[in-house]
Amino acid sequence: MRITQGQFSFLPDLSDKQIMLQVAYALAKGWAVNVEYTDDPHPRNTYWEMWGMPMFDLMDPAGVLMEIAACRKKYPEHYIRVTAFDSSQGWETPRMSFIVNRPAVEPGFGLVRAEGDGRRMNYTVRSYAADRPEGSRYG
Amino acid sequence: MGAIGSVREAKDRYKSGVIPYAKMGYWDGDYQPKDTDVVALFRITPQPGVEAVEAAAAVAGESSTATWTVVWTDRLTACEVYRAKAYRVDPVPNTGAGTATEAQYFAYIAYDLDLFEPGSIANLTASIIGNVFGFKAVKALRLEDMRIPVAYLKTFQGPATGIVVERERLDKFGRPLLGATTKPKLGLSGRNYGRVVYEALKGGLDFVKDDENINSQPFMHWRDRYLYCMEAVNKASAATGEVKGHYLNVTAATMEDMYERAEFAKSLGAIIVMIDLVVGYTAIQSMAKWARRNDVILHLHRAGNSTYSRQKNHGMSFRVICKWMRMAGVDHIHAGTVVGKLEGDPDMIKGYYDTLRESRTAANLEHGLFFDQEWASLNRVMPVASGGIHAGQMHQLIHYLGEDVVLQFGGGTIGHPMGIQAGATANRVALEVMIQARNEGRDIWNEGPQILHDAARWCKPLQAALDTWKDITFNYASTDTADFVPTATASA
Numbered sequence: 001m002r003i004t005q006g007q008f009s010f011l012p013d014l015s016d017k018q019i020m021l022q023v024a025y026a027l028a029k030g031w032a033v034n035v036e037y038t039d040d041p042h043p044r045n046t047y048w049e050m051w052g053m054p055m056f057d058l059m060d061p062a063g064v065l066m067e068i069a070a071c072r073k074k075y076p077e078h079y080i081r082v083t084a085f086d087s088s089q090g091w092e093t094p095r096m097s098f099i100v101n102r103p104a105v106e107p108g109f110g111l112v113r114a115e116g117d118g119r120r121m122n123y124t125v126r127s128y129a130a131d132r133p134e135g136s137r138y139g
Numbered sequence: 140m141g142a143i144g145s146v147r148e149a150k151d152r153y154k155s156g157v158i159p160y161a162k163m164g165y166w167d168g169d170y171q172p173k174d175t176d177v178v179a180l181f182r183i184t185p186q187p188g189v190e191a192v193e194a195a196a197a198v199a200g201e202s203s204t205a206t207w208t209v210v211w212t213d214r215l216t217a218c219e220v221y222r223a224k225a226y227r228v229d230p231v232p233n234t235g236a237g238t239a240t241e242a243q244y245f246a247y248i249a250y251d252l253d254l255f256e257p258g259s260i261a262n263l264t265a266s267i268i269g270n271v272f273g274f275k276a277v278k279a280l281r282l283e284d285m286r287i288p289v290a291y292l293k294t295f296q297g298p299a300t301g302i303v304v305e306r307e308r309l310d311k312f313g314r315p316l317l318g319a320t321t322k323p324k325l326g327l328s329g330r331n332y333g334r335v336v337y338e339a340l341k342g343g344l345d346f347v348k349d350d351e352n353i354n355s356q357p358f359m360h361w362r363d364r365y366l367y368c369m370e371a372v373n374k375a376s377a378a379t380g381e382v383k384g385h386y387l388n389v390t391a392a393t394m395e396d397m398y399e400r401a402e403f404a405k406s407l408g409a410i411i412v413m414i415d416l417v418v419g420y421t422a423i424q425s426m427a428k429w430a431r432r433n434d435v436i437l438h439l440h441r442a443g444n445s446t447y448s449r450q451k452n453h454g455m456s457f458r459v460i461c462k463w464m465r466m467a468g469v470d471h472i473h474a475g476t477v478v479g480k481l482e483g484d485p486d487m488i489k490g491y492y493d494t495l496r497e498s499r500t501a502a503n504l505e506h507g508l509f510f511d512q513e514w515a516s517l518n519r520v521m522p523v524a525s526g527g528i529h530a531g532q533m534h535q536l537i538h539y540l541g542e543d544v545v546l547q548f549g550g551g552t553i554g555h556p557m558g559i560q561a562g563a564t565a566n567r568v569a570l571e572v573m574i575q576a577r578n579e580g581r582d583i584w585n586e587g588p589q590i591l592h593d594a595a596r597w598c599k600p601l602q603a604a605l606d607t608w609k610d611i612t613f614n615y616a617s618t619d620t621a622d623f624v625p626t627a628t629a630s631a
Contacts, residue, residue, distance in 0.1 A: 084313075120407070125377045
């Protein structure tokens with residue numbers, strides 16, 4: 001199983017050079033880039049942990065690469081994503097988001113079905129890995 | 140053309156009988172529209188013998204306060220405020236003497252804000268496209284554009300969700316969304332229908348969609364469809380780790396039925412429902428309010444619009460529908476593909492997309508936009524490109540339509556030779572590789588085919604899609620095109 005969140009999950013994993021070019025695109029647009037990580041990649045887990053603050057005044061994409069490298073070193077078996085924030089009026093939201101690190105084995109999710117009346121089914125998407133406590137879910 | 144004046148003396152103006160509309164006060168060549176006026180631009184083909192100014196005044200009259208004869212009861216009102224005023228008439232380029240088309244005129248008409256009920260598309264349209272379109276003094280009439288004042292926009296809810304919040308809820312940024320309409324449109328059982336939904340979503344699409352005429356028919360009743368589709372959506376979400384959706388069509392015979400269907404969809408966890416344009420403006424506004432209250436995205440299929448938007452001399456432009464639908468509050472609307480099977484001139488479609496997505500649009504005659512329009516923070520509407528498009532056109536689609544759009548590949552997903560999942564994967568890979576290339580600064584317009592070819596080397600489904608549809612294009616002349624073309628100006 002391969003989680004396909006983010007802009008580029010259907011492509012082969014991006015190289016550092018490819019990541020750098022995407023970050024350069026974001027910085028050229030004036031967007032602030034940040035790095036986030038998690039071991040709970042549920043599709044509705046909005047708040048991944050922040051690897052520091054968004055890099056608001058950064059000009060050089062190499063700085064983001066350094067942060068990604070440091071985050072990977074500490075959390076090699078976590079999901080890590082890069083998000084670019086646009087502060088302009090009428091947007092004020094992420095404009096890019098893509099995964100730059102993922103665990104070697106991705107067990108994925110199961111579907112929990114709760115039968116109701118009238119053939120109704122209530123579904124819950126449950127992460128196999130998230131049964132274990134945070135920090136000990138992968139690897 | 141300002142020489143024609145109103146009859147100023149009240150005694151003469153209100154004498155019983157018939158006087159020309161231009162003389163009744165519906166023409167004022169010196170009028171300066173107020174910031175709070177609604178302004179409409181009509182294309183008028185006058186009947187033979189009717190002067191352009193009189194025809195414009197007649198349209199102003201019949202779309203506001205006038206009737207065919209003088210009535211003394213006007214004098215009980217502040218009638219000069221309530222009279223719409225035609226204030227400018229321009230000949231349409233390439234019409235009239237010496238051309239193949241009979242003379243047409245663009246007439247600018249201003250309406251005082253107090254002519255309209257706050258927050259009601261039905262009321263606005265009852266005046267602007269009401270009786271006047273059957274009026275005998277004009278041979279044909281087309282509403283080309285409108286300038287909606289901020290003061291009026293602020294009385295409308297606008298899109299229930301909008302592009303920004305839709306993307307935040309879906310957790311999908313920086314690329315077009317991908318969809319497909321289940322095919323065949325009619326005849327599948329609920330169980331078989333859900334199969335198509337599951338395969339397409341698991342393969343990489345974000346959305347699947349009911350077609351406009353799938354409601355509740357003998358082969359598949361609505362509850363059955365909803366139950367199977369939501370099983371498919373949830374299974375695909377678990378299989379990919381992504382938020383997925385299926386636009387369940389809640390169009391029905393009555394509002395009560397539509398609410399019942401929408402409530403059931405919501406109770407099953409649907410993030411989006413859809414309606415058809417044919418349900419009418421009031422039903423659309425009702426559903427937009429329901430969608431805002433219930434955190435559900437509202438998709439609109441523009442079924443019926445070409446009945447009155449396609450021909451240039453009569454009806455209304457689709458850009459006006461776009462404006463009304465942004466006010467009415469839908470989140471998605473089909474707005475053309477440029478390259479696909481349905482009508483769509485690139486310049487006209489640019490005008491529609493800008494109208495739906497931008498915070499303000501400047502007048503741009505080549506794109507069919509006659510007025511500056513400030514959108515007063517009404518949410519942005521996500522345009523949907525659907526009809527005869529395939530993965531091999533990805534660079535053209537992104538070039539023309541940008542990234543805030545839903546690209547819907549129905550046949551281009553379900554008709555894939557390796558199956559529906561493979562079809563979806565081909566589209567998703569083509570999309571991601573093209574966005575990646577664009578962001579890297581590559582010239583996708585020219586390099587697009589090579590970029591797709593390179594990706595197809597490691598993605599067999601993409602190779603099969605390119606092989607199957609490589610030469611498919613729909614190159615027919617558009618009927619609805621710009622009246623103004625850029626002309627070279629001498630440089631100083």
